[in-house]
Amino acid sequence: MGNENSKTTNQTATGWPQLLTVREAHTLLRISKWKLYDLIRTHLLETVRIGRRRFIPVEGYRAYVERLRQRESFA
Structure with a gap:
């Protein structure tokens, strides 16, 4: 079997999944x-x-999120 410590193929090096569901994204952004x-x-x-x-x-x-941050820094 594979190494149990290896990350799954659907996660980035930071531990985040590569793709977010709509539910995950709106929850993370705290919007409807x-x-x-x-x-x-x-x-x-x-x-x-x-x-x-x-x-x-x-x-x-x-x-x-970065675009939002940049927009706020120019406002």
Whole structure:
């Protein structure tokens, strides 16, 4: 069998999964599910589809948060 200490293939080196579900993303951002879908619809948040399911890449989540931080620093 494999090494029990190795990370799973769906996690980054930091221990975060590579893809967040809609529920995980809106919980982490502390916004409603509907606001998250609005961000997706307006292409402010990157997503990928696997079959009928939609996921938010962790890199897309982090990029969105960074854009918010930069916008706040200029305000």
